[in-house]
Amino acid sequence: MRLLEWEAKEVFRDYGIPTPEGRIASTPDEAREVAEKIAQPVAVKAQIPVGGRGKAGGILFAETPEEAEEAAGRLLGSTIRDVEVREVLVEERLNIERELYLGVVVDRSSRAYTALATSEGGVEIEEVAARTPERIIRLTIDPLEGLRPHQARWMVKQIGLEGRGMLTAADILVKLYRLAVEMDAELTEINPLAVTPEGLMAADARLNIDDNALWRHRDLLERFGESELLDLTEREREAKRLGLTYVELDGDIGIIGNGAGLTMATLDTVQLYGGKPANFLDLGGGAPAERVEMAVSFLLTDPRVRAIFINILGGITRCDEVARGVIAAREKTGVEKPMVVRMIGTREEEGRMLLEEAGIHCLDSMEEAAERVVSLLGRR
Amino acid sequence: MRLLEWEAKEVFRDYGIPTPEGRIASTPDEAREVAEKIAQPVAVKAQIPVGGRGKAGGILFAETPEEAEEAAGRLLGSTIRDVEVREVLVEERLNIERELYLGVVVDRSSRAYTALATSEGGVEIEEVAARTPERIIRLTIDPLEGLRPHQARWMVKQIGLEGRGMLTAADILVKLYRLAVEMDAELTEINPLAVTPEGLMAADARLNIDDNALWRHRDLLERFGESELLDLTEREREAKRLGLTYVELDGDIGIIGNGAGLTMATLDTVQLYGGKPANFLDLGGGAPAERVEMAVSFLLTDPRVRAIFINILGGITRCDEVARGVIAAREKTGVEKPMVVRMIGTREEEGRMLLEEAGIHCLDSMEEAAERVVSLLGRR
């Protein structure tokens, strides 16, 4: 779950990380009111869950409440990086002297959180890593020990902080780590951490939460809802509501597989034979007929999809259940589209028989099936 | 800081440990109201910070709100184990089938929390340890690992719980450990943990908090104040207000020392020579004249104290400061009592000179001084 900037900043505040004064607004009117309360120049920031917002014109500055109203009017309803802006964050404009970066991210290779700090704040950390990797200070945090304040001090000292600033930045980094652990963050960043005449301030905030841990953070879901849906397509949102593991692609061959690896391999193979997949749809393990039906119907009713390729390797998943689901989907939607099914494993015989009766031929090999589905479309 | 039963139970509730329905009352009227709300037979329990309350008549049972009012009337204002009862806890009377015990205590020798469980609940754990030590299941908890649920299950299984009961009791024990860590408990006990037809219930609750950690628990002090003062004597309460480390004893020789060990040794030596110490009073390290004056005045104005023995080994503590404090106390209180001062170490010469001028003789040896103070009183 990716939180929006204002949501992440609320969590930051819970942990005592300094953030600029500000509030969310969903109309120009509200934006003006917030600016009036702040009573100094403000920034009006589009709340969208994608990076590079500043460069794309998603941040405007305003000297007066009226200017803030106008800026909000320009942003709200506009589309930035393919995402519609529904809310803006209006907050005090900071007097930024320097931009630093602090982050805590899950690092796969060390199997641990890694704390990151650099004096090159304000740009994406990947960019810094590509351009000046030596400017990034990294520390792998032992999951059984945690991040000690003294380690945090040593890190921020190395990005050029001294005295009070060093102590405050170290304190912020320790809090950021505690937040990461307690909130099950996959990634949390303060970028930039602004050096201002008044001290350090989290000018922007990023917080992605491990979806597998959301059951520990129901309060968060209640507070913020599902703002990450913002950058999904219509059909992806619909799939999420249905509980399907679905990603939209731009081709015309609908793909269903069981298991993420197998489904990806299916996409890759179709592409290898010159086809263009319309989606990724993973049934997961042991899908019953109802789930298969839902998945197949979902693709049958997608006008972009011109043919469907179902690739099942039956283990926990039973081929007869798959067959029943496929047949039911065709019947209930009443939509006929060319369909290629490759299905082997548990209850293969029963499944094949059911499909053959319904006039759907089954293949043994996924390569053969991929070739077939591509040629079906080619022949039209 | 020792919490009262009702206070400890509030903390238990914060951690999801099941406790009986009930509320505190400080008048018989309030007790009746609580009983009316509970609307079933209740227990009325004196809230005093000492053990053995049940045997001493501190727990009464009532069938009706009127009986509860009467019971509260009998308990409130009475004295149980030398402590005045100011509040009673009125709570639903439990239908107890068996009494178990769960506890988490700081164990000095293993330098860790130890979890304790026994099927012999309802009596003090020390008694069980003396009578049937084999009935106590102990587990030293690695401070770096914590108490794992599976360990808790294994412990409560060994005190005879099975199935649901085992799972619930293990869950309670894990919560009790988490409470101990997060609340800096020196000791926390559920005794008895009542087995009732409705499930497990903390029928009594004990929670002593490490005084050195109270700065982490300001909220607790605000919620509960200093109920532990209840079992202090008048003068001990006064000393606590003054910030003196003072314990009242029943003799007539006032004792002041610096350092707990040296002060205890001073008491012991006085007693060895046949004297009876009136108190323990430790100045701590590096006491300035003002603090010494406060301590000496405190003893001078205690009518039980017939002579004073001051024993100082100057390290961080300066003898001249001590001398100044002693002289000021005599002057300001205007009280004259026989005084023996033994004082060596930092600024010894200056200190001695000051005292000699004020007519107080200084000795070198604490044994000699102890003998002197005892004989002073004997000679009267």
Next chain:
Amino acid sequence: MNMVRFVDAETRVVVQGITGRQGRFHTRLMLEYGTKLVAGVTPGKGGESVEGVPVYDTIAEALEHRIDASIIFVPAPYAPDAVYEALDAGLDPIVVITEGIPIRDTMEFVARARRSDITIIGPNTPGVIKVGECKLGIMPARVFTRGRVGIISRSGTLTYEIADHISRIGLGESTCVGLGGDPITGLDFIDALRWFEEDPQTDAVVLIGEIGGDAEERAAEFIAEGGFTKPAVAYIAGRTAIPGKRMGHAGAIIQGERGTARSKIEALESAEVPVAEKPSDVASLLKRLLS
């Protein structure tokens, strides 16, 4: 450096979470395969039995049997505690089938396991199989035939797909291990390669990778540096994936340069590991290498 332990005909196993639907089902299949399941554990269900396997409340009690290893089917919120119970009993390896465990929990128990030098396979893994001797997992038995090819994989059904091909062309498998589909797992390719390097029953290894992370790139470097010297073939899923979109599970997402299929394929090829274009090509590449 940690020592990796897998399984064989002698491995005696406890099934944690044996009374759940999945636990029961796979207990039967593992017993049918010949795996020595000597005990099961489900807190609160001690005294029952599943497919003739006695169930205990705790591992402490189950240890009246000699037990070497554990397989865990416990739901995600309770799975970490089950892992600690197995770790505290010194069981090795511990196969964590459970899907959906929070990353933070996995980081912690994996760190604990590494400190105790115990092998964790998974989480979110199909498990490990020594073909013909011991199946400690949920993989369908019929795709495997005994042979001399080892498989290391981040993916479940794709492994079965490829194993099936290898079996059909008559090569067969020695030991196959699923690393697990989560971002953090107990083992990575390098850990497993070290084990296969020493395994006298393995002549060649198949690496089945996918987008996300840089485990394949690191494995390629390890092979290039001479850490693994037997013939190896690879397949990487996710050439068509879009950066930033999760393909099905938390592991399969491209974040940064090194996570792409291209990066992995190039790394492997420069370590002289041929990378199959299609799953079925793995078997033919192997055949060529081994003949």
Next chain:
Amino acid sequence: MNMVRFVDAETRVVVQGITGRQGRFHTRLMLEYGTKLVAGVTPGKGGESVEGVPVYDTIAEALEHRIDASIIFVPAPYAPDAVYEALDAGLDPIVVITEGIPIRDTMEFVARARRSDITIIGPNTPGVIKVGECKLGIMPARVFTRGRVGIISRSGTLTYEIADHISRIGLGESTCVGLGGDPITGLDFIDALRWFEEDPQTDAVVLIGEIGGDAEERAAEFIAEGGFTKPAVAYIAGRTAIPGKRMGHAGAIIQGERGTARSKIEALESAEVPVAEKPSDVASLLKRLLS
């Protein structure tokens, strides 16, 4: 079993919390004694100097000097982090002068130190002194003269009292260590006895105990079982104490049978360790034993 490390003329020391009132004061006194204080640390005060000792923000930076050991004067809320900083730098021993550290914090850093086999002296200790070579603590130097008696104590001023007597009758001390007055400390009597048993410069040992806990009883058992074979004399403070009342610090409270002065004295006497009635008797008992 952990190895105990104390100090000598070669020990090079960092003072953590050097810029505080107590840190400054004792830095001067330790320097006067000849202790090799090579660096100080106070976060945020890097670049200053105290009594000629350079101050750094972190130990990482202070390590441009060779440093063996640390002494900590940091206030209680920050002291645990200072301990971890010293532990992470591998400093040994670490003397924690700070009073008032919460027990839970002490349990944690002591467990960490034991895992890393590093000696923690304290907290709430006067420190350790090797007489004539190195004073790593706050004890008044003048009560000690070089000799062959070791002292292990739970109490500060009482130690000086007894050391003063031992010095006056011409015996003198080798190494004296304050275990600390808190309920949980890095070392107990047994740890220190093991060290003194091996110390060629110590002929006899004084144990200064007090009410609370059962460290003295356990020490007596250790001696009775032959774990310590040199002559030993003890003093126990708190015969007049009342059960349940704290005598001045968290350690000195009687809870349960084994915490009383009587229990400790009986245990020591049955281990054939004479227990002095008065502090001054310790020296005379020693003299008798050593002649």
